Structure formats: C-alpha cells, structure tokens
Amino acid sequence: MPSVTDLIDRLESDAAADRPDESTPDVGIIMGSDSDLDTMQGAFDALDALGFSEQTDHADPPEGRFSYESYVVSAHRTPDLMYAYAETAEDRGLEVVIAGAGGKSADLPNMTASIAFPLPVIGVPVQEKSVDSVIGMPTGAPITAVDAGKSYNAALSAAQILAREYPEVRDRLEELHDERREGVGDVSAALHDLGVRGFREREE
Amino acid sequence: MPSVTDLIDRLESDAAADRPDESTPDVGIIMGSDSDLDTMQGAFDALDALGFSEQTDHADPPEGRFSYESYVVSAHRTPDLMYAYAETAEDRGLEVVIAGAGGKSADLPNMTASIAFPLPVIGVPVQEKSVDSVIGMPTGAPITAVDAGKSYNAALSAAQILAREYPEVRDRLEELHDERREGVGDVSAALHDLGVRGFREREE
Amino acid sequence: MPSVTDLIDRLESDAAADRPDESTPDVGIIMGSDSDLDTMQGAFDALDALGFSEQTDHADPPEGRFSYESYVVSAHRTPDLMYAYAETAEDRGLEVVIAGAGGKSADLPNMTASIAFPLPVIGVPVQEKSVDSVIGMPTGAPITAVDAGKSYNAALSAAQILAREYPEVRDRLEELHDERREGVGDVSAALHDLGVRGFREREE
Amino acid sequence: MPSVTDLIDRLESDAAADRPDESTPDVGIIMGSDSDLDTMQGAFDALDALGFSEQTDHADPPEGRFSYESYVVSAHRTPDLMYAYAETAEDRGLEVVIAGAGGKSADLPNMTASIAFPLPVIGVPVQEKSVDSVIGMPTGAPITAVDAGKSYNAALSAAQILAREYPEVRDRLEELHDERREGVGDVSAALHDLGVRGFREREE
Amino acid sequence: MPSVTDLIDRLESDAAADRPDESTPDVGIIMGSDSDLDTMQGAFDALDALGFSEQTDHADPPEGRFSYESYVVSAHRTPDLMYAYAETAEDRGLEVVIAGAGGKSADLPNMTASIAFPLPVIGVPVQEKSVDSVIGMPTGAPITAVDAGKSYNAALSAAQILAREYPEVRDRLEELHDERREGVGDVSAALHDLGVRGFREREE
Amino acid sequence: MPSVTDLIDRLESDAAADRPDESTPDVGIIMGSDSDLDTMQGAFDALDALGFSEQTDHADPPEGRFSYESYVVSAHRTPDLMYAYAETAEDRGLEVVIAGAGGKSADLPNMTASIAFPLPVIGVPVQEKSVDSVIGMPTGAPITAVDAGKSYNAALSAAQILAREYPEVRDRLEELHDERREGVGDVSAALHDLGVRGFREREE
Amino acid sequence: MPSVTDLIDRLESDAAADRPDESTPDVGIIMGSDSDLDTMQGAFDALDALGFSEQTDHADPPEGRFSYESYVVSAHRTPDLMYAYAETAEDRGLEVVIAGAGGKSADLPNMTASIAFPLPVIGVPVQEKSVDSVIGMPTGAPITAVDAGKSYNAALSAAQILAREYPEVRDRLEELHDERREGVGDVSAALHDLGVRGFREREE
C-alpha cells in the first residue's frame, strides 16, 4: 500500500503530467472517511446513471468521454493529503469536486473549496449536523452545498456545471429528469384512479 | 398509464366540464410522493369516519353526497402538474385542498395555496422538519397548517369548513367528537377506580 | 367596568338571544393579552381591507353584512372567561374564530378550538416561540394555524372559509390578491429596467 | 362505565362532601392520556417507595395516612372534565397535583395550575417536546415543572411540599435519599478498587 | 466587608442558633451574580405584594410574620459558600429556597437543591439558555423550575407551598389573583366595547 | 408600468428571439421581494468587482462581454411570473441563476431550480430561517445553496461555473482572491508586529 | 463496601499522605454514574493505547510511570463526595482530571473544575444534550471540553498536557497519530485504485 506521502507525491506528479482534458477525470469525489461511503454512494449512482465512467488510474483513462475518480481524504487526520489534493485538483484536470464530510466539524469541503479555488466545489454534509459547518463560509470564500446526505443531487449539480460546455451531458440530464417525472405521473394516476385502497393493494 | 401531460390535460378538461357541485369531489388530497401515503392515511381515515366516499373518476361520482379524491403531485419533479392541479382546483369543484409534503423544502402546500387562492388549502407537514417550510408563508399569501403528521386533524379541519354550509357534516363531526370524549372518560374511570396496578392488569 | 363574571353572563345571554345570522359578528378575534394587540392588528387590517365592519355591541350590528368582534381572553388568568367564550361562540353566531396568544404555553388557541369544536379556530402564535404550542394538537383535536405573527393571513384564511358560502367575500379576496400581485409586477419591472442603481435612486 | 358527565358530577359531589383531611388523597396524579402511563409510572413508584397508598374511592380511604389518586384528564378531548377536576381539587382535599402531558401543546398542566390556583401543581412534560409548553407560563400564572419524563422527581417534589407539614414524610424522603447516595458510593468504590476491567467483569 | 470565609462562618452560626420559626426568614432568594438582580427582582416584587418583609439580619427579624432574605452565591466562583448556604438552609429556618442562575451552566439551583434536600428549591433560569441546565436533573435529585426569567412566578410558587400551612398566605395569594383577573376583564370589555380604534385611542 | 401579464409576455418573447449568446445576460438574479435587495446587493457587488455589466434591456446588451440582469419574482404572490421566468431562463440565454428568498417558506430558489432544470440555480437564503427551506430539496431535484445572506459568495460561485468556459472570468476570480488574501496578510503582520495595543491604536 | 463517608475520608488521607509524584495517578477519570461507563470507555482505551496503567490503590502504584484512576462521583446524589474529590485532586498528585456527565444538568465537570482550580479539568458531555451545560462556564471559571461522547479525545488532550513535561508521552502521542494517518492513506488508495465497486467487494 502506498503511504500518505506516496499519495501526495502521486497527486503532484499527476498534476505535473499535463494530460489532455479528455483523458483526465472530470469529477473528483472525496470523502472524509470510508464510513461516509454509504452516504456518498448516491454521487456514484447518479454519475453512473448519466453515463460517466470511474477512472482508477490517472495515467490510464477509461473508454467513455466523461469520468470521475474518488479518494478518502481526512481534513483532521491527513491535513497534508487534503492540502495536496485541493492544490493539484485543477491541474489534474478536474472540472468540479464533490466533497463529503460528516460530524459537526465537517471541514473537508470548506478547506478544499478554499484551497482549490476557483475550481467549483460542491459540499455534501454527510449528516444533518454537518450542514452548518459545510454551508457556513465567510464572504469571499465560496462553496455551494446540497442538503445532508444528498450526494445524488450533488452529482446532478456537478453535471449541470459540465452541461454548460457539453451538450451530451445536458441531454442525458434531461432524459434522466423525464424518467423521474413520468414516474411521478404513473403513481399519481394510479393513486387517483384506483383509489387509496386499490392503490395499496396493488403495492403489496 | 397516462403521461404527466395527459394528467394535466385531464385536469383542464375536468375543470372545463362544469359539473354540478354535488357530483364533484369536495376535498382534494394531494401529496408530494407516494412515500407520504402512510402519513397521509389519517386524512383518508378521518374522511371515511365522517362518511365521505372516494371519487376515482371525475365524470362518475360515487353515491354519497360528500367525497374526496387524491393525487400524487410533486412540486419539484412535476411543477407543471402542480400548477395545473392548483389552477383547476376550484373549477373542478373542490371546496378545500389538503396538501401534504415532507422534507425541509416542503413547497407543495405553499405553492398550491398560492396558485389555488382563494380556495382554502390546509398544509400537512409530513415530517417534523417540514413544519417551518409549510407554515412560513409571507403576509398576503395565506395557508393554514396542522402539526407534523396530523393528516387526520387536517381532514377534520377540512370538514369543519364544509360544516359551515352542510349541517350533516357538522352533525357527523359532533358524533365523532363525542365518541372520542367518552373514550377518555372510560379510561379515566378505569384508572382511578381500579388503581394503577388494577388498570395495568386489565390492559394486559 | 363589567367584572369578568359580568362578561361571562353577557356572553351567555348573547348566545341565548338567538339573533339572526346577518346581525351577529362573523369572525371573532381573541387574544391572550392586550400586549398582543400590535401583533394581532394585522387581522383587523385585513378584515377592514375586505370590507368587514367591527361590531362592538352584540345587540346592535353595524351596517355592513360582514363584521368581526374582539375580546381579550386569557387562558391562564381568566380560564372561566375563555371557557365561556369558546362554549358560546357558535351560538353567538360566529362562523370562525381567530385566536392569538404569545409565550411558550400559548394555550388559548388550542383550548378555544377544543371547546368551540366544531367551529373552525385559526391559531395565531404571537411569537416565534409560541408556534409549537399552538400547532401541536393531538389527533382528534384539530386546530389550523398560521405562522408566528401572521394575523393578517389568519384573517384572509378566515375570509376564505366565509368565501365558500358568500361570493362577495370571495370576490373581495380576489381583488385584494390582484392588487398585491400587480405591486410585485411594478417593482419587478422597475428593478430590471432601471437597473439596481437606478432602482435604488428612485427609492430614495 | 360512568360517562364523562358522570365523572364531573362525582368530582363535584366529592368536593361537596367535605371529608376530613386524613381521609382524602394528598396527591392527585393526572395525565392527558393513558398512553402517558408508562412515563408517569415513576410518580407512582416514588410515592409507593415513600409509603403512600393509592386511594381508588374518595369515600373509602386506604389504611395509611398518606395517599394519592389518579385520573386520565384530556385538556383537548375533555376540557370540561379538566375544568371540573382542577376546580374541585382543593375542596376534594388534595394538597398538590402532579399533571403530566405530552405533545407540543401540553396544555393540561398549565390549565390545571391556572384553574386550581393556589393549589400547587407540578407539571411533567411527558416528552422532550412538551417541556416548553409546560414551563412557559406568563407572569402571574405560576407552575413549577420537572424535566421531560421525570415523573419520579415530580413525586419527590410533591412529597417535599408535604414534608414541610408532616415530619414523617420528611424522614422517609431522607431515608430514600441516603439509600441512593450509598448506591453511588458502592459503585464508586467498586470501579476504583477493581479497576475498569475488574468492574466490568463483575457487572456481567 | 466580611470575607467569603466570614460569610460561611456566619451561616453556620445562624444554623446553630436554633432560632424560633417565626423569627427566621421563610424564603431564601439566592442568585449566581448581582448581574442577575434585575431578573430576580420579580421575586422580591411578588413577595412584597404578598406582604412579606425582607430580613437583613438573621438575629433581628422584621415585624411581619413572613419574610425573605437574599444572598449572592456563585456556584463556580464560590463553591464553598454555595455548599454552606445549601447545607445550613433548613437549619437556618428557611421553608423554601428560590435560586436563580444564568448562562448555559446554571449549576446553582441544581447543586443547591441537591445539597439542601429535602428542602424544596425552585430554580429560576435567568436566561433562556439556562432553562435546560436548571431543569435537567437526574432521577432521584428533584428540583422544580419556572420558565426563564419568571422569578415573579417562582415567588408565587414558593408562597403556594407556604400556603399549605398558613391560611393567611393562601388568602393573600387569592386576592392578588383576583386583582389580576379583573385587570384582564377591564381590558377585555374595553377592547370589545370601544372597538380596536377606540381602544387604541384610549391607550394613547 | 407593465402588468405581470405583460412581463410574462416579455419573457416569452425574449426567449423566442433567439439572440446570440454574447448579447444575452449570463447571470440572472431574482429575489422574492424588493425588501430582499439589501441582502442581495452582495451579488451585484461581486459581479461588478468581476467586471460584469448590468443588462436592463434584453434586446440591447451593454458593452462588456459578461452581464447580469435582475427581476423581483415572488413565488407566492406571482407564481405565474416565477413559472415563466424559470421556464424561459435557458432560452433567454442565461448560464446560471442566482435566486434569493427570505422567510421560512423560501420556495423561489427551489421552484426555479425545478422548473429551469438543467440550468444551474444557486439559492441564497435571505434569512437564517430560510436556509432549511432553500437547501432541503429531495433526491433528483438538485439545487446548490450558499449560507444565509451570502449573496456575494453566490455570485462568485456563479462566476466559478462560467470560469470553466471563459478563462477571462477565471483570471478575474484569481485576482480578486489574491487581493483578499493579501488583505489578511497585512492585518496579520500589523497585529503581530505592533502588538494588540499598537494595532488598536492604529485602527482608531 | 466503604460508605460515601469512608470514601471521603480515604480521599483526604490520600491527599495528606504526600506521596511522590511518580507513585500517584496522573490522570483522574470521574463520571456521574456507572451508566456513563460505556461512553467513558474511550478515555480508558486511549490511555491504555498510550501505555498508561490503571492505579487501583493510591498507596500501591502500578509498574509503569504513567497511570490513571477512576471513580464514580455524582454531583447531585453525592455532592459531598464530589466536593472532596475535587478539593483533594491536586494534593493526591493528579495532573489533570477528565470528568464526564450526562443529562441536561451535567454539573460534575463544571463543579469539579471550579473546586479543583487551578488543576486542569477536561469535561466530557456524555450525551449531546449535555454539551451546553458542560461548556457554558462564566468568565473566570474555566473548563475546556470535548464534544459529546468524545472521551477518547479527552484522554488524548490530557496526554497532550502531560506531554509538555514528559517527552515519552509526546512520542507515544505521535506514534499513535501516525498509525491513524496511515490508516487513512491505506483506505484512500484502495478506494481510488480499486474503484468503488472493487473497494466494496474487498470490504465484504
């Protein structure tokens, strides 16, 4: 296993490699602990649904045009790794970072946004009690945030940013949205037309 | 299954049909998601207890004089359906709408109240965290709300409005109230006269 | 000055007088203390804007068809007056009661709703800290509430109930609503077309 | 089963009977619903531990000098029963009332305190969310309260009031307190002298 | 000025003096800081209104039968003085203690209640943020509390305890209560009979 | 003044005009009321500092390449204007919308994000109590938000999105950031090197 | 079992024994109840990981240089034991005290800090609701606190104080920190290099 220092070196050498935009991950997903993975799974699910691939080697891109990568980065246990990740993010080709953290001192999203600026960072409070800490940035130090646990939405928001440049991402967002909309329509008609009892029976 | 657009067309054609008051649903129950149904069940239970029927086809009323209908309407996933429902509500013959929504951005009751005005809308916060969002309307944009999860009470409140015009609804409300009152009396006498231990033994 | 006991007697004799609906107040406004009057003023303002008159003598109605009356009724300092007010409310010809109370134990709206049932009662929490106490009724004991301090909206909601029966109240609600809507339109066009600086200069 | 009206008549006839102090219950325990009984059980336990008896018939006292009685009294479903209970409490010989209620509109303790004044009433918020409603009385309308669910302490506080007059109650309070104190001492010495591991082993 | 140690000695010698009940203060009022005095003033006002005198010398009682005394006692800056006050309270002839403290660690009421047990202690949270700390006692360590800042009510509650033994205190409580009740009646009749505008004009 | 209906027509005709990207506003700033303008001023200030111009006529762009426009749009008083604004936003050439709203039911940002999807919308809670309502969107309906009142940061975040495509926006963001950073450096050195007293004297 | 009075005597005789620093416990761990032990276990775990021994007899030190001891001390049920523990703490050779308490009136840490001053006391709120009570000390009465339940961190903080004097404690803290840091590195590399799916498969 690489040590933390090895990882920092790797990030810096990725950044120096100056790889073409098409071959680097577009979205970086980081989280403060692997115990946050269940909550952050939504981000992976959304990006998968939008047709993104996961890139597990910076030097060896997957086939699809759009990809994401993920790291565990702890603000309090590995501040140097956090610093290196944020500082190299733009040079490593990322277009947007999704950063999730739990607890009442959820510093990872904020510190990453401060260091990686002007790269956009979307904060995901992993717990309800993390919302204040993630959202509460002072004037001049921007972050945008989604609600507690809403990593799925964070990934949609990241894709909305990419969609300004890439029409295929925009199209895929619309398709996904329409599916969701028709899902509501189905259930709405069923509840009304079958009546509550009929609807409940059908659900069983 | 009808698409969302079909449902919107249907609501508009119901509104245009100009059916007689006796044949249209009196109470409209909407909720932001079918996952709210367990919480909203109280509204159905209360209306059933008051002798209301469920109307599942706007063109084909049930036998009883008083009826309700229900739809799933998502403010955030189907804003156009929400808009159409609220805009046609009064023309479709509804006298009062009960709107339930969960989450911290429980916009459905408020938006419905704003669009359907001056039809009375009673908001049901589906979760404790939905209360602020449902109740917090600005001056000039009224909604009334019940407490989190109290869909049963919302239905009683809806019936209280109808009772101003319809003595039979008023009578049924009083009967239901008296049953509840005597239920307290029974348990009160039992606790006192049997003593705590005796009462607990009886309960087992 | 009449004593509290005199007031109770008066309420009971009003109730017994069986006066015709047109000559009794339609909306009763009560508040826990005269220190709540500034907050409750909104209810008077809204009803005035809707063309309601104030009735100061139950035996001597004002000229207009629709009217309101007001009393100070303290749940904790005059529980017997509260009881009498709520118990006689419907017989005194009221169609809906607006009850405002402050503090963390804002019992007046809830107790009034419980005693006056099935007459609709709209609770106005006079302070933010009164919201929970006003809204938190148990299943089977309905109240509807507006947000803290929103007595203006409570009066609109009361009028929405009356509007189910009385088209002239409904019409007046729509007019008031349209005025408000056009007020937003004016300010929106001004902000856009003059630009922020121009708009601010105009406001000065 | 007696009806609610029967219960009210009974309370009034108890009050009129003018029975001697020794034969009437000293502590009245009321609660808003029998679903509060598990939380209110602590009051019964404490009074039992202090040697009080339960009196289940006002006309037929138990053997011991000190006794309590209990009723279910709902502020919102049986306001008239609540009113009658509070109004007759002192005449029925009670020295102090313990009133428990749940929900956010926990009006029973407050209304009882207001009506039964100057009899001392100790409020028990049955849920955490009931604390504000129970404690928040306006100036001039006193209640004292214990923390959420602390019905055991409410009973001790009731006994502390009785202990001002009755040395035997005071003595029993001290004995109970000493037992509790020595219980802490035992566990403290065990933790220290056995060490954490030893202590945990002993506990298993 | 006496030192803190002098004060402790004084309290102990007061306790040892074994003075007759009639000549010792009945109510002890303590507060964590003299900055709490404005909030605690209500307790003095209420006791004055009930005819109590202030006793400023334990050896030299004032003329009236009922009296109170007051000390500043800081749990965190003078824990030994707090301990001595609570430990000697009953022996010094007090019947009930009113203890006020501010801040989030309002320990004075709780510690006093724990040490002075079984003497009743009524806690007054001096600030809203002190409520939790004052009310939150564990099972077996009772305190009763009033709402934040409600020192006036704490004094009424103290008097309610004394009223169980002393009919003249009970009578004075009832008189005070009736005055307050009629005050509500006056304002209620004025608001109704003059109408809102007339009432406001009168108030100016 | 144009009526609300006129404004809706105007928005739709702007959208239909299909103007070139360079001549349409890049950032749309909307707010629920002109009383929100002081809080939203930060967004104007930040965009001004980044060299954006204000566009007050959709058909007549200002000189600079980057521009913003603003409207007052009330979700509850002008739901149709809100709907039209959100529905036409992308066709009117906007790249990102900043939507501010106050109160506890701050529905404007959420509804706008739902209707304008997939255009990115950044919500600005105008008051602390608006945060929950703005941020709390359900899965599948994304919004990103800044903290209460942080309209300045919302504008920076909007620019960060534009900076992905436009290097000149990115450069200007970096310059602004460096100024801020050196401002901290100046004050830090002054505090340290002058000492607290010296620093305070200099500030006076 | 020794009585509480025996324990107080023991503490005082320990303090008088004037044992050499090397033979007395360095860290005292106290908690309000043995029900707090599961939460306080973290402190024991951390000190064990740092090589501290548990001292179960003040007269008979364990082999290692650094040690801790523990007692159950209830502020509300054994105020005299609390007083004696705090007053003798420094004389008994403790360098720092870790005090944990639960409930909303978590007075033990604060009172101990006040009495044991100037010995450093680190407060551990055993429950979330204990945080305010533990942290909220007035000016001049210092305590430092960790977050709810973070007894492990409290022990690290205690060791950080000892580390100022004892380089071996400092070294052991660094080692423990490095282990934790490399743990993050391992999991970070695994998540990235295996991808989410691969990582999850490995975890199963």
Added chain:
Amino acid sequence: MPSVTDLIDRLESDAAADRPDESTPDVGIIMGSDSDLDTMQGAFDALDALGFSEQTDHADPPEGRFSYESYVVSAHRTPDLMYAYAETAEDRGLEVVIAGAGGKSADLPNMTASIAFPLPVIGVPVQEKSVDSVIGMPTGAPITAVDAGKSYNAALSAAQILAREYPEVRDRLEELHDERREGVGDVSAALHDLGVRGFREREE
C-alpha cells in the same frame, strides 16, 4: 507590509532558528479575522492580568519570563498561512495555542489542532453559532474548547497547562481566583445586609 508569502517564510525561519524556550512566546493567539479582535480581547486581558508580556518580534523577547504573540490567520482566505503557522508552532517554541474563529464554518481552531498536534490547541468559538464547528472533532483528532466568546477563560486554561510546569504561573492563577472569589463575597454581604432596596441605592 510583508506579503502572505513573506509571513510564511518568516514563520519557517523562526522555527529553524531554534531559539531557547525562555525567549520564545509561550502562548500563541490566532484569530480568523481582525473583526474577531473584540471577542478575543479577553485572552489578552487574562494573560496581562497573569503577568504575561506580548512578544512582537520572535528574535527579540520582552523582559518577562512568560509571553504571548498573536496573528490573524484565515483558514479560508489564507489556508497556506494557517498551514505554516500550525506546522511551525511547536518549533517556534509555543507551549499552547489559543485559536478563535467565528461563523458556522469555524475551521481555524480544528485545522490548527490537527496540524499542530501534539501541541495543545484551545478553540474559542467567536460566536454562539461557531460552537458546534469548533467542538465537533472526530475521534483521534483532539481539540478542547471553551464556550462562545470565552477567550478570557481560554487564556486561563492555557495558563493552567503552563502551571503544571511553572509554579509561578500557578501562584498567579490562584491570586487572580481569590480576588474574584472575594468580589462575590463583597456583593453577597452587601445584598443581604443592606436588603435589595439598600443594595440598589448603593449601586446607583
């Protein structure tokens, strides 16, 4: 004025200079913004009261043995300066750091504690809303905190740490404490002996 980069270089060269303990500052005080200075003033006041000097040049110590220094360090606007400060803190001779920050994302104390570990860091939440963010550290990443705004107490706590090694600091802490204690005694005796009215008159 030195640039931020100059400051970082200065900190690193201070650290490399390896100056003797007696000549380096003992307490480092940092704050996120100079707008925090009024709140942090308490720390300076307490250290001044304890006889500490301010050191404004690392190479040129003041006369007294004990000293402090201060810097403004912004986690979000100068993350590199924060990193450098924390990383060099121990090598620059500091024994303890007091770090204050405001806002809901008060990251400075936490990040400093994480980077400077095992140097003790005491966090000062500059606002009430900063408490959660400062105190909420995860297991293994310790910080201790004082209550919002309690910078004075943070300095006392820092001195309590130093007092473990330096008896003169310990003595000065005791003197300061005694002054405070006697201040309470004076006011307590005055309130009691003069009575409330007399006391108030004296205060005027």
